[in-house]
Amino acid sequence: MMEIVGLAPRLADAYPHELDGGRRQRIGVARALIMRPKFVVCDEPVSALDVSNQAQILNLLMDLQEKMDLTYVFITHDLSVGHHISDEIMVMYLGQCVEKASYRELFANPSHPYTQALLAAIPVPSPESRNKQRELIQGEVTSPLDPKPGCRFASRCPWAKEECRKRDIPLKEISPGHYAACIKYE
Secondary structure (H helix, E strand, C coil): CCCCCCCCCCCCCCHHHCCCHHHHHHHHHHHHHHHHCEEEEEECCCCCCCCHCCCCCHHHHHHHHHHHHHHEEECCCCCHHHHHHHHHHEEEEECEEEEEEEEEHHCCCCHHHHHHHHHHCCCCCCCHHHHCCCCCCCCCCCCCCCCCCCCCCCCHHCCCHHHHCCCCCCCEEEEEEEECCCCCHC
16 A cells, blocks of 8 residues: 555555655555545645645546546645546535535636635736735625524625525526525525
8 A cells, every 4th residue: 555655665664653644645645545445535635735746646546536437526625626626616605515526617607705715815826916916805704603594605705695694595596507595696
């Protein structure tokens, strides 16, 4: 399994403190795959890694997915990472699903205000973006321990109406395979 995840056999007896983050993450991948599962939950698998190690681990996960016929649930706060590895993306806010679509559709047509804010926050390295004013999400975050009824993003949403605060807004198919939980689509 060490060979499959790209670790040299000489590292078999190494202690965790002797390995860098990328190698420790490869060990985590090997441990997850040792029993040959078909379904793997990856919870923030690259969040603590530098960009080059992130790319290596993502490429490893995608190669292993193809070779071992794996299905992943990939949990991340970084939509650009999700874009790189996912076929479909579900955006959640405080435990509620607010949007679900293929990664292409989600990035091309973000529909929920929270998804739009997340995508707007991804840095774009270009001379034009240097002078671009970023829109910050305003408002107070709803308590995740005792959420009020309604859309949990309503207190921060620029489009919120009183009805958004009174009841949960269900996911609605707004185009084939693209779902959003927003009152503007009801």
